[in-house]
Amino acid sequence: MEIVCPAGTPASLRAAVKAGAxxxxxGFADETNARNFxxxxxxxxxxxxxxxxAHDHGAKVLVAINTYPRAGGEAIWHxxxxxxxxxxxxxxxxxxxxxxxxxxxxxPGLRRHLSVQxxxxxxxxxxxxxxxxxxxxxxxxxxxSVPEIAAINAETEVETEVFVxxxxxxxxEGRCSLSSYATGLSPNMNGVCSPASHVEYHDDHGALSAKxxxxxxxxxxxxxPAPYPTLCKGCxxxxxxxxxxxxxxxxxxxxxxxxxxxxxxxxxxxxxGRQRSRSYVAQVVRNFRAAVEAQAAGRxxxxxxxxxxxxGQAATAGAYKKTWR
Amino acid sequence: MQLTVGPNQFFWKADVWSDFxxxxxxxxxxxxxLGELVCSKRLPFYQDHIPAAIETLLEAGKEVAxxxxxxxxxxxxxxxxAELVDAGVEVEVNDLTTLAYLPKDMPFSVGxxxxxxxxxxxxxxxDRGATRICLPPELPLASVTALAAEGAKRGVTVEVWGHGRLxxxxxxxxxxxxxxxxxxxxCQFACEDDPNGRTVRTLEDQPFLAMNxxxxxxxxxxxxxxxxEVLRDAGVNALRLSPQxxxxxxxxxxxxxxxxxxxxxxxxxxxxxxLSGGMRLSDGFLTGARGADWSRKREGEAA
Numbered sequence: 001m002e003i004v005c006p007a008g009t010p011a012s013l014r015a016a017v018k019a020g021a022x023x024x025x026x027g028f029a030d031e032t033n034a035r036n037f038x039x040x041x042x043x044x045x046x047x048x049x050x051x052x053x054a055h056d057h058g059a060k061v062l063v064a065i066n067t068y069p070r071a072g073g074e075a076i077w078h079x080x081x082x083x084x085x086x087x088x089x090x091x092x093x094x095x096x097x098x099x100x101x102x103x104x105x106x107x108p109g110l111r112r113h114l115s116v117q118x119x120x121x122x123x124x125x126x127x128x129x130x131x132x133x134x135x136x137x138x139x140x141x142x143x144x145s146v147p148e149i150a151a152i153n154a155e156t157e158v159e160t161e162v163f164v165x166x167x168x169x170x171x172x173e174g175r176c177s178l179s180s181y182a183t184g185l186s187p188n189m190n191g192v193c194s195p196a197s198h199v200e201y202h203d204d205h206g207a208l209s210a211k212x213x214x215x216x217x218x219x220x221x222x223x224x225p226a227p228y229p230t231l232c233k234g235c236x237x238x239x240x241x242x243x244x245x246x247x248x249x250x251x252x253x254x255x256x257x258x259x260x261x262x263x264x265x266x267x268x269x270x271x272x273g274r275q276r277s278r279s280y281v282a283q284v285v286r287n288f289r290a291a292v293e294a295q296a297a298g299r300x301x302x303x304x305x306x307x308x309x310x311x312g313q314a315a316t317a318g319a320y321k322k323t324w325r
Numbered sequence: 326m327q328l329t330v331g332p333n334q335f336f337w338k339a340d341v342w343s344d345f346x347x348x349x350x351x352x353x354x355x356x357x358x359l360g361e362l363v364c365s366k367r368l369p370f371y372q373d374h375i376p377a378a379i380e381t382l383l384e385a386g387k388e389v390a391x392x393x394x395x396x397x398x399x400x401x402x403x404x405x406x407a408e409l410v411d412a413g414v415e416v417e418v419n420d421l422t423t424l425a426y427l428p429k430d431m432p433f434s435v436g437x438x439x440x441x442x443x444x445x446x447x448x449x450x451x452d453r454g455a456t457r458i459c460l461p462p463e464l465p466l467a468s469v470t471a472l473a474a475e476g477a478k479r480g481v482t483v484e485v486w487g488h489g490r491l492x493x494x495x496x497x498x499x500x501x502x503x504x505x506x507x508x509x510x511x512c513q514f515a516c517e518d519d520p521n522g523r524t525v526r527t528l529e530d531q532p533f534l535a536m537n538x539x540x541x542x543x544x545x546x547x548x549x550x551x552x553x554e555v556l557r558d559a560g561v562n563a564l565r566l567s568p569q570x571x572x573x574x575x576x577x578x579x580x581x582x583x584x585x586x587x588x589x590x591x592x593x594x595x596x597x598x599x600l601s602g603g604m605r606l607s608d609g610f611l612t613g614a615r616g617a618d619w620s621r622k623r624e625g626e627a628a
Contacts (some may be wrong), residue, residue, distance in 0.1 A: 098445025
């Protein structure tokens with residue numbers, strides 16, 4: 001299986017390629033991609049050089065243009081697609097219907113992948129995107145179990161790519177405006193979720209309380225680890241219950257499911273984390289490359305190799321196991 | 326400005342559900358969208374009542390549409406979605422999967438859970454047969470204005486979320502089940518206990534969100550009470566009122582009064598707060614710094 005790795009910077013791209021990434025995904029430094037964080041992403045020259053570096057080392061580059069273009073501002077997204085093609089990128093990752101239609105019409109030779117932000121969650125939808133827009137690969141939303149992924153692959157020729165490691169969206173991706181409800185900024189429109197610009201920490205009689213847009217997301221004691229206040233992983237109360245009502249502060253680690261995902265017909269395994277450091281990326285890539293090679297050779301999976309890299313030391317296999325729901 | 330009653334987002338008992346649509350037949354609204362939006366497991370409990378409700382509403386002169394589910398994953402859900410085409414009324418697409426089943430020559434409408442953020446997407450949907458689009462509640466006024474203009478150009482009626490708890494997210498996971506330490510497959514229909522959703526509070530006891538099975542809503546009741554003139558000027562054609570328990574015919578009536586100029590924004594807000602049992606109102610997605618904000622208008626102030 002193909003390992004698809006994040007690159008938030010040119011240095012991360014080179015680190016990922018050297019560590020054995022088959023494919024790297026990245027974005028332009030603007031609102032056209034879903035990791036629009038300060039200090040991240042590529043300008044046009046860096047993209048061209050990054051693609052050349054990857055190609056020279058036998059790796060591919062995918063350009064994520066996966067926010068939803070702003071009404072009145074679509075030209076910015078159209079230019080991003082044109083510049084991705086000009087940079088020599090192997091494919092673009094898109095979510096918006098209008099942008100898919102535009103790319104299919106004006107850049108027919110540029111391979112199109114469907115972003116997880118489009119949340120295409122069944123075979124009919126994959127086939128719809130393939131027939132309407134010539135989509136060759138779909139990144140599946142994190143709402144599906146492994147048997148459901150297998151069933152999808154049995155009914156479609158479209159390649160599937162699934163997340164195996166890193167941040168975990170609890171909601172169907174691209175269909176969540178929790179962040180903009182609290183902060184005004186959202187993944188769909190601005191390429192950010194629970195943005196750091198809207199986070200405040202307060203010392204509350206020895207406890208550290210973290211607020212997002214003025215809403216308290218969690219409170220931890222002085223000696224406890226303080227996870228980043230991502231909205232859906234906050235601590236809230238409803239009726240008599242108090243706790244992580246939506247999701248615990250965990251991240252995804254599906255390394256142990258690699259053999260099952262391979263059997264389910266998945267083409268590519270995706271690692272989240274364009275905001276992560278290049279050493280993190282390199283370490284994760286090396287481990288996953290070793291794991292898929294072990295799988296291909298019929299050797300046992302290396303055990304628990306990435307535990308120390310997961311957020312807050314806690315990991316989940318998410319929706320891949322049906323009981324998560 | 327037309328009024329549309331959106332699909333009920335909550336799990337109501339079948340007789341309550343039927344009574345509601347009998348009331349809507351007499352309510353001062355032009356259009357009613359019904360059917361199951363949130364969770365396919367709820368549908369068997371009231372599915373048999375849907376044809377009668379459609380008939381009652383049509384007889385009362387309402388435009389009627391049936392909604393698709395918001396998130397279609399299971400084989401059973403794909404089948405349900407494909408069968409909507411045979412409902413005999415217009416289909417409101419709330420998951421794009423529905424387009425895979427709609428014949429190319431069948432007009433349809435698009436609900437607020439489809440991502441229509443720009444002119445290109447609106448144009449593509451119009452070409453495919455969309456005649457009406459209720460925009461995602463997240464959009465700011467500048468986007469609504471641009472999309473209303475594009476809609477007018479292409480003969481697409483543009484609707485905006487006017488009233489009700491905002492649909493903020495949909496998930497594979499059921500939060501009501503999780504709250505009761507159950508899995509989704511064994512949820513025992515816990516969401517039925519919360520016919521308006523269950524309020525989620527911050528640790529400082531601030532009401533924030535509301536859970537409704539696999540859906541997460543705002544705690545606040547979104548309201549375009551202060552925005553009617555702005556939306557009219559932008560070229561918006563309709564407002565969507567999202568069902569909740571209590572005096573919903575009363576909610577429809579005060580909205581009609583506001584549209585017809587019989588009451589002003591401040592009076593409407595006040596009436597809505599009473600009718601909804603003291604819910605906090607919000608309209609921040611359209612004009613505020615964040616979705617949860619509310620543009621309070623004092624009496625006498627221009628709306």
